[in-house]
Amino acid sequence: MSVPLIQQARVGAYIVRQKLRGARRYPLVLMLEPLFQCNLACAGCGKIDYPPEILKKRLSVRECLDAVDECGAPVVAIPGGEPLIHPEIGAIVEGIIARKKSVILCTNAILLEKKLDEFRPSPYLTFSVHLDGDREHHDRAVCREGVFDKAVRAIAAARARGFQVNVNCTLFDGVEPARVASFFDMAMALGISAITVSPGYAYERAPDQTHFLNRQKTKQLFRDVFRIGRERGSRWEFSQSNLFLDFLAGNQSYHCTPWGMPTRNVFGWQRPCYLLGEGYAKTFRELIEETDWDKYGTGNYEKCANCMVHSGYEATAVDDTIAHPLKALWVKMRGIRTDGPMAPEIALERARPAEYVFEKNVQAQLVQLREAQHPRA
Numbered sequence: 001m002s003v004p005l006i007q008q009a010r011v012g013a014y015i016v017r018q019k020l021r022g023a024r025r026y027p028l029v030l031m032l033e034p035l036f037q038c039n040l041a042c043a044g045c046g047k048i049d050y051p052p053e054i055l056k057k058r059l060s061v062r063e064c065l066d067a068v069d070e071c072g073a074p075v076v077a078i079p080g081g082e083p084l085i086h087p088e089i090g091a092i093v094e095g096i097i098a099r100k101k102s103v104i105l106c107t108n109a110i111l112l113e114k115k116l117d118e119f120r121p122s123p124y125l126t127f128s129v130h131l132d133g134d135r136e137h138h139d140r141a142v143c144r145e146g147v148f149d150k151a152v153r154a155i156a157a158a159r160a161r162g163f164q165v166n167v168n169c170t171l172f173d174g175v176e177p178a179r180v181a182s183f184f185d186m187a188m189a190l191g192i193s194a195i196t197v198s199p200g201y202a203y204e205r206a207p208d209q210t211h212f213l214n215r216q217k218t219k220q221l222f223r224d225v226f227r228i229g230r231e232r233g234s235r236w237e238f239s240q241s242n243l244f245l246d247f248l249a250g251n252q253s254y255h256c257t258p259w260g261m262p263t264r265n266v267f268g269w270q271r272p273c274y275l276l277g278e279g280y281a282k283t284f285r286e287l288i289e290e291t292d293w294d295k296y297g298t299g300n301y302e303k304c305a306n307c308m309v310h311s312g313y314e315a316t317a318v319d320d321t322i323a324h325p326l327k328a329l330w331v332k333m334r335g336i337r338t339d340g341p342m343a344p345e346i347a348l349e350r351a352r353p354a355e356y357v358f359e360k361n362v363q364a365q366l367v368q369l370r371e372a373q374h375p376r377a
Contacts, residue, residue, distance in 0.1 A: 033265035090118030112154035121162035177224035219250030227338035244317035250342035260315020
């Protein structure tokens, strides 16, 4: 695991405080989406399928910083959409860093070189550049040629200016383990700090519904990738906990912790998690205290059946690391196990059927937006 020491220290101290307080549910990472608009339209993405009125909407600097203060998480990830489209993204990041929160700014890097002057290198700031494979694979995934090369140039430019840079890689069904391993080798050769890796989530609004992994395929894929890396002697650094990686390889039985990475976006505080927009709360406290968390998660809800994404499970793995440090140390020392029986799977038979509420939620937001723009006399 390769996480800045200052982030490790502050997150560790934060978790200890929460444990001493007896807190049952607390956030580790705030997923702050200041806009939904993007300059790409990736086939596997379900985050940007909104009417133009909503895609034009932005969270203000004040709204973003209020969300950071309200949530209190020690780490703030800024996904999207494409955050660099936001005209005040530099001020948002500066305000978060002033609060001594670690910022992970997720970007497809199309605008990164042009926008670098809006930021200053800081141990609290990491650019997380989306690269879902080698040139051919990535450009096909984002449905545009030339994006891979632009991202690689932006990584070099950011590193030359003294910024910390990670690569964020999402894997889908059909990828070849050896090719993934080669991409990880190439990514580390770019001089990045770490790789953030995750299986793709089956967004119901994604144009491509044929390339999402189920849980069994996810586990086997990661076992194969980690085994090849070990055989090659590869030295990969990941931004995630060793127990989360062990979970991806089928060696841990975990339930997700959706409140561990709560989402604040232009609609409000999203229920129940970053991946599912089933409703919205007006405040973080309302999100935590009034969400029926038992309705969601693998085994509880059909839409969660195949999810193994870090936004749901990394907090679970971190909590397990704190509770069982010797187990975490053993995994770190021996490496990820890539053979033998897998941990028991969560039963899916009693999961409630999926509810399709996207259109209803969007229409409600459009009504609110139009009423705010044209208030009645």
